[in-house]
Amino acid sequence: MEIKKISGHFREHFFFYTLAPIVIVVGVFSFYRFMVNHDYLVSYEGSCGPSAEKCFLGCEDDACTTEYYYTKIVKYEPDVYKECGPDITDCEAANTCLPEDKECSITYCNPETSDTCATTQGNEQTKPTEAEPLQTNDINNSNI
Amino acid sequence: MICYLFPAPTYFFFSPDVPAILYYAQIPATLIALLMGFYIFWNGKHLLLNRLLFSISVLFSLWTITTLIAWTNIHSDFIMFIWSFFSLILGLISIFCTYFIYVFLEKKSVSARIKTIFLILLAPLLFFAATPFNLRGFNLTNCDAFDFESTVFKTYGTSLGLLAMVWILVLLIRKYRIANADFKKQIVLMGIGIELFLFSFFGMEFLATYLTKIGLLPDSQLELYGLFGMVIFMIYIIILIVKFGAFNIKLLATQALVWGLVALIGSEFFFAKSRTTQALIGITFAASLVVGYYLIKSVKKEIEQKEIMLKLNIELKQSIKQRESLVHLITHKVKGSFTRTKFLFAGMLDGTFGEISPEIKKRAKQGFDFDEGGIKTVDLVLNVSNMQNGLIKYNMKNLDFKELVEQTISEKRIPIEEKGLKLEAEVKPENYSMVGDPIWLKEVVNNLIENSFKYTKEGKITVGLEKKDNKILFSVKDTGVGITEEDKQNLFKEGGRGAKSVEINVDSTGYGLFTVKLIVEAHKGKVWVDSEGEGKGSQFYVELPTTI
Numbered sequence: 001m002e003i004k005k006i007s008g009h010f011r012e013h014f015f016f017y018t019l020a021p022i023v024i025v026v027g028v029f030s031f032y033r034f035m036v037n038h039d040y041l042v043s044y045e046g047s048c049g050p051s052a053e054k055c056f057l058g059c060e061d062d063a064c065t066t067e068y069y070y071t072k073i074v075k076y077e078p079d080v081y082k083e084c085g086p087d088i089t090d091c092e093a094a095n096t097c098l099p100e101d102k103e104c105s106i107t108y109c110n111p112e113t114s115d116t117c118a119t120t121q122g123n124e125q126t127k128p129t130e131a132e133p134l135q136t137n138d139i140n141n142s143n144i
Numbered sequence: 145m146i147c148y149l150f151p152a153p154t155y156f157f158f159s160p161d162v163p164a165i166l167y168y169a170q171i172p173a174t175l176i177a178l179l180m181g182f183y184i185f186w187n188g189k190h191l192l193l194n195r196l197l198f199s200i201s202v203l204f205s206l207w208t209i210t211t212l213i214a215w216t217n218i219h220s221d222f223i224m225f226i227w228s229f230f231s232l233i234l235g236l237i238s239i240f241c242t243y244f245i246y247v248f249l250e251k252k253s254v255s256a257r258i259k260t261i262f263l264i265l266l267a268p269l270l271f272f273a274a275t276p277f278n279l280r281g282f283n284l285t286n287c288d289a290f291d292f293e294s295t296v297f298k299t300y301g302t303s304l305g306l307l308a309m310v311w312i313l314v315l316l317i318r319k320y321r322i323a324n325a326d327f328k329k330q331i332v333l334m335g336i337g338i339e340l341f342l343f344s345f346f347g348m349e350f351l352a353t354y355l356t357k358i359g360l361l362p363d364s365q366l367e368l369y370g371l372f373g374m375v376i377f378m379i380y381i382i383i384l385i386v387k388f389g390a391f392n393i394k395l396l397a398t399q400a401l402v403w404g405l406v407a408l409i410g411s412e413f414f415f416a417k418s419r420t421t422q423a424l425i426g427i428t429f430a431a432s433l434v435v436g437y438y439l440i441k442s443v444k445k446e447i448e449q450k451e452i453m454l455k456l457n458i459e460l461k462q463s464i465k466q467r468e469s470l471v472h473l474i475t476h477k478v479k480g481s482f483t484r485t486k487f488l489f490a491g492m493l494d495g496t497f498g499e500i501s502p503e504i505k506k507r508a509k510q511g512f513d514f515d516e517g518g519i520k521t522v523d524l525v526l527n528v529s530n531m532q533n534g535l536i537k538y539n540m541k542n543l544d545f546k547e548l549v550e551q552t553i554s555e556k557r558i559p560i561e562e563k564g565l566k567l568e569a570e571v572k573p574e575n576y577s578m579v580g581d582p583i584w585l586k587e588v589v590n591n592l593i594e595n596s597f598k599y600t601k602e603g604k605i606t607v608g609l610e611k612k613d614n615k616i617l618f619s620v621k622d623t624g625v626g627i628t629e630e631d632k633q634n635l636f637k638e639g640g641r642g643a644k645s646v647e648i649n650v651d652s653t654g655y656g657l658f659t660v661k662l663i664v665e666a667h668k669g670k671v672w673v674d675s676e677g678e679g680k681g682s683q684f685y686v687e688l689p690t691t692i
Contacts, residue, residue, distance in 0.1 A: 015243075015259040022270050026232065030274035034224040041281030042145055042220060043291065074281065077145060077220070088284065089148045 038077045044088055045070035046095040046106060050118040054108040057118045069118050071095075072107040079104070147218040147287035159216040166215055169368040172411040173375050174208045177201040179407055180378045184385075187393045192253055194391050196244040197381070203240060204345075204374055207233045211367075220282045227289045228273050231301030234349070235269040238308035241338055245312045248334060249319040269301055290357055290364075298353065305346030312338060330388050337380025344373030398443045402436035471529055479522040486515035524655045528638065531662040538581040538666055545585065545616055545688065546576040549609055552589045560597055566604035574611040578690045584663045585688075591660050592620040592684050600624030603681070614690060615669075621683040627675040635673060636661040664688065 010017055033039045048055035048069040055069035073094070079101045084091030097104035109117035146152075153159040181201025188194040210226040210233070217223055239262045246254045254262075272278050272294075281292035316335040320328055348370025355361040382400040384390040409429045416422045489512035491497055493505065500508070530536045553569050560567045596605045603623025610617050627635065638658050657671075664671045668689050675682035 011256070012253075014256070015262060018263055019266070023232075026270055026273050027229075030225055030228045033274055034228065035221050038221060040220075040224055040276075040279065041292065042284050043281060044148075044284040077282070081145060086146050087148055088145065 038081065040077050041074050041103060042077045042080055043072060043074045044094070046073040047071075048108075048118075054110070055118045056109045057116045067118075071109075073105070074107075075104045076102040078102075145220040145282075145284055147220065147284050149285060150218045150287050152218055153216040157212055157216050162215050163363075163365045163368070165365060165368050166212065168411075169371045170208045170212050172408055173371040174205045175407045175411055176378050176404065177204050177208075177374050179403060180381060181205075184381075184391050184393060188391055191392060193244065193247045196240060196247060197391070200237060200240050200244060203233055203237050207237070208371060214288070218287060220284060220287075223287070224279060224282055224289060228279050231278065231298055232266075232269045232273045234301040234346070235266050235304045237345070238304040238342070239266055241342060242308045242311050242315075245315055245334070245338060249315055249331070265304060265307075268297075269304075272297060288363075290353070293357075295357075302346055302350045302353075305342055305350075309339060309342045309346070312342070326388070330384060330390065333380050333384050333387075337377045337384075340380075341373040341377035344370045344376070346370075348373075399440050402432075402440055406432050406436055468529055468533065471525065475522045475526050475529075479519055479526075482515045482518040482522065486512060486519065489515060524659060528655050528659055528662065531659070531666070536584075536666075538584060540579055540581055542577060542579055543582045543585070544577050545580075545618070546571060546574075546609060548582060548586045549589055549607065549618065552586060552593060553607055556590070556593050556597065560593075560605060563597070564602065565597070565600055568604055568606045570606060570608045570610075572610040576609065576611070576616055578616060578688060580667050580688070585667070588660050588663050588686060589618065591656050592618075592686070595656060595684070596620050596622035596624060596682075600681075612687075616686075616688045616690065618686040618688070619683055621681065623681040625682075626678045626680040627673060627682050628678050632673060632675070636671065660686070 045056075045058065048071045050069045053071065055071065058068050058070055060066035060068060075094070075097075079098075080088060080094055083093035083098070088094040097106060111117050150161055151159060178201055181198045184194045185198035207230075210229060213226055214223050243254060243262065246258065277294055278297045279289055279292055279294070282289050283291050313335070316331055320331045320335075323331055349367045352361065352364040352367035352370075355366065356364045381390075382404075385393050386397045386400060406429070409425065409432055413422060413425045413429060416425050489508045492500055492508040493512060527536070549571065550569070553567065557567050593605065593607065600622040601624070605623075606619075606621040608617075608619040608621065636657050638655070661671050664686055669687050671684070671686050673682055673684050
């Protein structure tokens, strides 16, 4: 009798009784993946020498009075954390792909894709008509 | 990892580096949604409709809080964790809104088949929310995850909103066609509210994400404008509650207005920059809370009293109706008995039953008079009852009031003078034509003269008739027992009579003067009495308009 009552109650509310546990499980999984395992990639702007590399050109402010050069780096978060700690500022290891990195890619400026690139002189921006090859240092052949 | 270009927020939520609209959109919308959600839930925890609206308000608040964190926080782990739920929350809001409308329209839960469809629609969002299919990475430079979101996953979440809009619209139209007029109004209000909410919420969210992704917008602050849709939805919910008592709640418009204002003033506090402004808003907030509380309390009390009075009024009307039917039953029975015995006595008097002795004839005459008095009293009570119920139809026509008065005087002169009283008439020569029912107006004149006759032992009765301010003023003055101030208050009320009236007139019913009042008022006139006190006589006045 009691079992029948419980099964009737479940049938009546099966939407909530199914949904609520799944949402909790999803929450636990997500927490484990991001907060515990840090299982995701991080992208950031790495340092770039315009005399030797094809750098992206960025602005420090809205009026673009000060420019800077950068590459786009994508790395596996636990690797960056291991190399630099929580903050990548002034961390040299963050600017390069190391052999032990699980995933790492550095994207250089490609004028062909209409990126704003710095010239070799490094102080003026240009969108050259000539195609520049994409320079990627991809240890694991994964280009994000 | 931390977003190295952004400052850390203070108190978890406050960052100087976010658009001002963020707090202005998030906080009032969240507060209003949560307040309403809790209020509705609290007032009907057992009702599915209330629970669903509460769930929507909680999901919406979860959305606003998580987006607020995503805007202000700089820790990638935490932002990624909450970002993974964005599409799921959107999907849940869509499904719960649809579920809510089903219950609102059908007044019962949905079938197992619909519930299964809901779960199937949510399944992709649930199963992939925590996987790389939803989110793969985080941009530390921009402090967001737009570049790493799966377009398919995101589009699916948003398209559930579109599906909900269409689904709800179809349900509303189908029900509207067969609903009664009252429910049609509710459907329109609910439909506008929820469709506006879904349109602004999902529409803005989709536009903001899409335009940010393709680089047309620097960030997704456009989506913040969509949150005002929830405020609009809640306003419609409040209208439904106030006007139609939806959600089984008795909400007063005052309550809704006061708490809405309090929420708005309170939310101002979060984006006030200077200390002075914060202090002023704090004081205004506290003052509005206190004033609002007392205002609601007093309005509530007033409404409760009104409701009690309304209930009592209904009960009173029922009781009067029952009493009237009882009075009618009794009076008809009594009148029937009186009439039968009256005819018996009449038969004895006119010799129908043969010759009777003078002594028996004398007794038969007494019995005949008693019966006639009894019939008159019953008629009086019946008339009053009929007048109160509007059963008396006055036959209004042009008449000369002076004629009525003179006719009654001539009829009453003999019995009055037999009692040793003098009857004087002071009729000023004027035109006394008016519109009225001659039978009932004669009853007024007759009743007032009769009244003076009964309560005057010696002296005289003076009947006056004159015109004042184009109105007829009829009066009956006597040198009788007079009336105390206390008795004056009850004299023209149902069953009202002077404290000593029964001592003088044992047949006093207390209905005579009440009948006069009802007849005079039916002729748009008024009646009153003057007396200098006990033993000093009294003067009754009747003022009647010449036209009605």
